Amino acid sequence: MSMKNSVEVKNISFSYGKTEILNDLSLDIKEGEFMVLLGPSGCGKTTLLNCIAGLLDLTNGQIWIEDDNVTWKEPKDRHIGMVFQSYALYPSMTVEKNLSFGLRMMGTAKDLINEKIKKAANLLQINELLKRKPSQLSGGQRQRVAIGRALVRDAKVFLFDEPLSNLDAKLRAELRYEIKKLHRDLSNTMIYVTHDQIEAMTLADRISVMKDGLIQQLDTPKQIYNKPANLFVAGFIGSPSMNFLKAKFDISNRNIIVGKKQIDISKYENINNLMNDQEVVFGIRPENINIEKNEHSIQCKVELVEPMGADTLVWTSVEDNPISIRLEGSSNYNLNDEINISFDIKKSSIFDNKSEERI
Amino acid sequence: MSSIPSGPRPKYLTVGRIGMYCFILVCALFFLMPLYVMVITSLKDMDEIRAANILNLPKELSFYSWPKAWSQACTGFVCEGLKPGFFNSIKITVPSVIVSVGLSAINGYALAFWRFKGAYFFFGLCMFGAFIPYQVMVYPLLKIEDALGIYSTLPGIILVHTIFGMPILTLIFRNFYVSLPIDLFKAARIDGGNFIKIFLYVIIPMSAPITIVAVILQVTGIWNDFLLGLVFAGRDNQPMTVQLNNIVQVDYGVAEYNVDMSATILTSLVPLFVYFISGRWFVRGIAAGAIKG
Numbered sequence: 001m002s003m004k005n006s007v008e009v010k011n012i013s014f015s016y017g018k019t020e021i022l023n024d025l026s027l028d029i030k031e032g033e034f035m036v037l038l039g040p041s042g043c044g045k046t047t048l049l050n051c052i053a054g055l056l057d058l059t060n061g062q063i064w065i066e067d068d069n070v071t072w073k074e075p076k077d078r079h080i081g082m083v084f085q086s087y088a089l090y091p092s093m094t095v096e097k098n099l100s101f102g103l104r105m106m107g108t109a110k111d112l113i114n115e116k117i118k119k120a121a122n123l124l125q126i127n128e129l130l131k132r133k134p135s136q137l138s139g140g141q142r143q144r145v146a147i148g149r150a151l152v153r154d155a156k157v158f159l160f161d162e163p164l165s166n167l168d169a170k171l172r173a174e175l176r177y178e179i180k181k182l183h184r185d186l187s188n189t190m191i192y193v194t195h196d197q198i199e200a201m202t203l204a205d206r207i208s209v210m211k212d213g214l215i216q217q218l219d220t221p222k223q224i225y226n227k228p229a230n231l232f233v234a235g236f237i238g239s240p241s242m243n244f245l246k247a248k249f250d251i252s253n254r255n256i257i258v259g260k261k262q263i264d265i266s267k268y269e270n271i272n273n274l275m276n277d278q279e280v281v282f283g284i285r286p287e288n289i290n291i292e293k294n295e296h297s298i299q300c301k302v303e304l305v306e307p308m309g310a311d312t313l314v315w316t317s318v319e320d321n322p323i324s325i326r327l328e329g330s331s332n333y334n335l336n337d338e339i340n341i342s343f344d345i346k347k348s349s350i351f352d353n354k355s356e357e358r359i
Numbered sequence: 360m361s362s363i364p365s366g367p368r369p370k371y372l373t374v375g376r377i378g379m380y381c382f383i384l385v386c387a388l389f390f391l392m393p394l395y396v397m398v399i400t401s402l403k404d405m406d407e408i409r410a411a412n413i414l415n416l417p418k419e420l421s422f423y424s425w426p427k428a429w430s431q432a433c434t435g436f437v438c439e440g441l442k443p444g445f446f447n448s449i450k451i452t453v454p455s456v457i458v459s460v461g462l463s464a465i466n467g468y469a470l471a472f473w474r475f476k477g478a479y480f481f482f483g484l485c486m487f488g489a490f491i492p493y494q495v496m497v498y499p500l501l502k503i504e505d506a507l508g509i510y511s512t513l514p515g516i517i518l519v520h521t522i523f524g525m526p527i528l529t530l531i532f533r534n535f536y537v538s539l540p541i542d543l544f545k546a547a548r549i550d551g552g553n554f555i556k557i558f559l560y561v562i563i564p565m566s567a568p569i570t571i572v573a574v575i576l577q578v579t580g581i582w583n584d585f586l587l588g589l590v591f592a593g594r595d596n597q598p599m600t601v602q603l604n605n606i607v608q609v610d611y612g613v614a615e616y617n618v619d620m621s622a623t624i625l626t627s628l629v630p631l632f633v634y635f636i637s638g639r640w641f642v643r644g645i646a647a648g649a650i651k652g
């Protein structure tokens with residue numbers, strides 16, 4: 001990855017009639033970067049992608065691709081390839097014709113077209129399918145062809161609009177792996193829209209978490225997972241999601257108080273930024289809770305056990321707040337067992353109750 | 360029967376089912392009755408028709424009314440049968456259908472995919488146009504065509520049929536195209552298609568089912584039209600329906616009911632034929648379009 005920007009989104013706004021979807025949004029994507037736009041439906045991520053592709057006209061702002069202001073350019077002149085959730089293969093054309101459509105529209109020489117198709121088909125292992133119609137392909141094969149269609153165009157930037165959402169879980173994992181491999185081998189800039197956090201975490205160099213048309217956090221998957229910028233990001237990333245406890249900070253004991261329970265947070269990285277009596281939300285991921293008895297541990301009861309194979313999820317509650325604990329798959333707990341839990345404070349996140357920002 | 364429920368549920372002939380079949384049969388007979396009368400009347404000679412047993416089968420088959428209706432019956436002062444009208448109708452119908460369906464497909468495509476400014480207004484205009492009774496516009500149109508110098512000509516009547524067909528056809532095409540996945544259109548735009556190329560290479564190949572519907576509507580509509588043909592076609596281009604009327608509405612001489620019936624059946628053969636062959640295509644087209652992706 002170089003430091004050069006491949007795509008620059010400069011202060012763009014977009015609205016449908018009076019409904020504002022994006023407002024003054026800016027985003028720089030580096031050359032060769034795999035950028036994932038992640039967020040719940042209606043957060044504006046697909047709109048942003050369509051704006052970059054030139055399929056929607058901006059209300060305001062500019063789009064730059066490869067140092068070229070493409071704001072007013074047609075989609076075909078933006079050096080992009082796009083893969084859609086619905087595959088969007090031309091139903092009347094064979095796979096081969098689907099792949100070559102863009103090149104034929106540009107008037108590329110036949111030999112060159114064949115060469116490019118061969119290369120793409122090899123890369124995606126769709127050689128056998130070239131003479132078939134899309135209706136004769138399975139979902140996974142269709143999406144491979146759709147990716148191939150973007151490949152043959154020698155696009156500088158690949159745009160993916162939830163490409164795996166229509167596939168079943170197994171195929172999804174398979175194609176995810178292939179997309180990652182493709183990026184490793186081609187090292188093109190890729191922008192990938194999804195609502196699936198696993199896809200985002202596994203694929204991205206950087207994730208931009210969006211909500212209500214605003215970027216909530218833009219960072220590496222690790223940072224976003226471990227140091228979520230606000231309550232929304234913390235709750236959205238991770239499955240099962242982060243446990244939250246409403247609490248009040250007590251500066252004299254370096255404690256937070258949850259109902260009648262006290263949790264020692266003296267090891268929290270930014271404890272000095274907390275003020276006495278500040279209302280906070282204490283957030284801790286299921287895997288950062290240990291079942292062990294020590295001076296700080298809290299006693300509670302097992303309320304539900306979800307074995308998931310590789311690990312087991314134990315549900316309990318602290319002061320009526322449900323808490324999930326991720327344990328090894330081999331661990332053995334039963335309903336109503338008494339357990340003592342302690343929190344790994346170094347890995348926790350504390351948010352201001354009002355601003356919802358991480359402290 | 361006292362068997363343990365297992366496998367497919369047995370089917371019984373219930374009273375309700377028998378009743379339904381009876382109802383269907385009666386309905387079919389009711390709607391077939393006029394056709395039956397037409398066919399047997401056309402096969403009787405005039406003496407037998409005067410005997411007034413309208414539902415009886417002919418005692419003796421007589422075919423002379425058919426060739427007479429086709430090539431000898433008098434329409435006004437000319438006695439050439441329906442033949443010239445048949446060819447006139449073809450000359451009117453074929454170009455009118457091609458032009459109106461083609462233009463409407465482009466219009467529908469533009470309305471569905473290229474959301475231009477004022478598209479909704481135009482869409483509303485089409486809706487409005489589709490529901491105005493066309494008799495209202497006959498006189499103004501006549502004046503316009505007269506001014507353009509195409510009144511009472513073949514291009515004149517073709518233009519009229521195209522104008523009256525387009526609002527409803529545009530709506531039909533637009534609604535069909537709106538139901539196509541928009542991603543296809545987006546993909547085609549990224550792949551370098553412009554307005555015309557996307558229409559030609561991506562949209563038209565997917566339009567078979569709706570085109571068949573539109574062609575059926577237009578062929579039957581234009582073939583069966585009487586008023587517009589009478590007003591706009593002119594003496595030399597009178598369609599079959601107008602000539603049929605001239606045969607049936609005799610002011611002098613004897614009314615030959617067998618010839619009238621033959622002429623009527625001949626005139627309605629084309630729409631009938633269209634329904635019979637297109638019905639199969641219709642179903643096939645819809646089934647082909649139903650495949651996902």
